[in-house]
Amino acid sequence: MGLGNSFLMNLAMLVTVAYLANVLYKYWFLKTPRRINYVLSVLLMIFSGWICMRFGFKLSDNVIFDLRFVPLLIATAVYSQPLTLVVIGFGIGLVRFTFGVTEAALAGFLNLTILGIVCAGINIWMQRSNFRFVIKGAIAILIVNAVNTINIAVFGVIPFRKYMLEIMPVVLPLGIVLSIVFAMMLRDFQLDRRRSIELKHANELLQSQTEELQKAKLALEERAQQLALASRYKSEFLANMSHELRTPLNSIINLAQMISENYPEKDSGSADYGRIICRSGQELLQIINDILDLSKVEAGRLEIVQEEVNVKELPQLLYLQFEQTARQKGVGFDISTASDLPATIISDPQRIGQILRNLLSNAFKFTDKGNVRMEIYKVQANARGRGEYIAFAVKDTGIGIPPDKHKVIFEPFHQGDGSISRKYGGTGLGLPISRHLACLLGGWIDMESQEGEGSTFILYLPRSPHVQASGLPPAAEDKAMFAGRGISG
Structure with a gap:
């Protein structure tokens, strides 16, 4: 060899x-x-x-x-x-x-x-x-x-001469070359093993993270089930309690009305007390009704009845309801309708009235001077919907809403800030419920407002129930908003 x-x-x-x-x-x-x-x-x-x-x-x-x-x-x-x-x-x-x-x-x-x-x-x-x-x-x-x-x-x-002349010229280059070859092979071998070890560690880490994520997922699912169950129990409790509270409260309101109407003029103090009790009872009844609606929203039991709604009669009914309020506050109030409005639309008249009353009540509540105006007109589809819509625009010259509060006011129990609640009262449920009802009716609510310059809330409703806001299935957005919030003191 x-x-x-x-x-x-x-x-x-x-x-x-x-x-x-x-x-x-x-x-x-x-x-x-x-x-x-x-x-x-x-x-x-x-x-x-x-x-x-x-x-x-x-x-x-x-x-x-x-x-x-x-x-x-x-x-x-x-x-x-x-x-x-x-x-x-x-x-x-x-x-x-x-x-x-x-x-x-x-x-x-x-x-x-x-x-x-x-x-x-x-x-x-x-x-x-x-x-x-x-x-x-x-x-x-x-x-x-x-x-x-x-x-x-x-x-x-x-011998030195023999080694240097005959053996070294062969051995030295051969040793260098083979040393380099073996070093390269070993280096590649080592890098491959290192990659294998790193891959093994990465797989172990990934498996550990997967197990942790699975445990977290199971815990979240269990927690979600518990929250859903608690929310259902709470909503059912509120719905039942609201019904139970309305019965004695209606009796109190009726008795207060009788006191205010039947006392003789010389005992005007008692009549005033009766009127105060009646007005306070009606305000409390409105709060209970709002809570009842909210509980139905959370429980998914709010029903919509589709029938013909006379668009021409709505302005008259609303004007009669708020004419006295406008006179007491000393602000102007008028309702205008476009000439091309259809005679009727298919929707839920009770829920339309509830939304518009909420919007008008807020307009009068936050307007001390100027006027409140409602405009009803027809619009064509835009980016949020398709087909033909009827717009109900409620405009006021009140305190307005800062831009950073535009989303907050549509959340349950929220108003512009704490001072508004203390000065003007209210629970902050009217707009969230109105927004949800608008979604259930196939429409939506838009707003424009600047602080100190008044506000405009526009309710868009389709002419027929099959027309629905694009990307906004009934209550989808509001269910996400209401989910997990509940009613807190």
């Missing part, structure tokens, strides 16, 4: 040892203590050097040429303790004596011991240097091969 073939055999054996080391690491080293693994890895490096000698090129009975320095070279890049490299170099040199105690074996022992010390110095330099790993590895390969050549020339048993 020639010198080149022997070196290739050395390379093949080193690759085999590296593969076996990976198998041992995967199935055994991971289960053993770290200190034992460290000792076993050092012994594996020394064994690799012995394998190279075992399959090396025998120039004579005592002289062996091989790549025993390559495991030491690889150890230089692997270990962080320089002393470990001295131990590996000494160990590889020591196993040279297993092939016989000769002058050549002594020279080999001395060569590997010196190489171990040199590699320890290279290891220290590599840890402190800022060069790329490839550059540091190339420098280390060149230094180790050069020192190995010098040691053999100085301490070897082959």
Whole structure:
């Protein structure tokens, strides 16, 4: 077997040892203590050097040429303790004596011991240097091969001239090339193993996160079921209690009306008290009705009755209801209708009246001077709907609403701010319920308002129930708004 073939055999054996080391690491080293693994890895490096000698090129009975320095070279890049490299170099040199105690074996022992010390110095330099790993590895390969050549020339048993002229020109380039090849193979092998380990850790992390998400999902589902059940119980309780409260409250209102109407003029104080009780009872009844509607909204039991609604009669009924209010507050009030309005539309007259009364009540409540005006006209479809709609615009010259409060006022129990509730009263339920009712009727409510410049609320309703606001299924948006809120004090 020639010198080149022997070196290739050395390379093949080193690759085999590296593969076996990976198998041992995967199935055994991971289960053993770290200190034992460290000792076993050092012994594996020394064994690799012995394998190279075992399959090396025998120039004579005592002289062996091989790549025993390559495991030491690889150890230089692997270990962080320089002393470990001295131990590996000494160990590889020591196993040279297993092939016989000769002058050549002594020279080999001395060569590997010196190489171990040199590699320890290279290891220290590599840890402190800022060069790329490839550059540091190339420098280390060149230094180790050069020192190995010098040691053999100085301490070897082959005549210096013969070694330098006949053997070194072949051994040195071959050793450098094969060292680089093995280092590249081992580097690629190491990177592949690192990727496998990282992928394994990523899979473990992903599995752990998936399990945590599954647990969180189950907890959320259980919590959602509990909230839904609690919301249903609460809504049913409020609906029942509202009905129970309305019966005695209606009796109180009727008795208060009788007191205010039947007391003689000389006892006007008692009549005033009766009127106060009647008015307060009616306000309380309105609050109870709002709460009842809200509870029906949350319970999904608010029913819509579709029938013909006379558009021409609505302005008259609303004007009669709010004419006295406008006169008492000293503000103007008028209702105008477009000439092209249809005679009737298909909708729920009770719910339309409820929405418009809420809008007009708010307009009068927050308007101290100026006027309140309602305009009824026909509009064509826009981006939110298709078909033909009837618009009911309620305009006032009241206190107005700041832009940052435009969304808040449509939430239950919210008004512009706390001072409005204290000054003007109210529960903040009128607009949220009106908005929900508008959605159930297939329409929507828009608003325009500036603080100090009044407000305009526009109710859009389709002419027939099959026309519905695009992207706004009945109560979809409001169900999301009401869900989980409930009624709080």
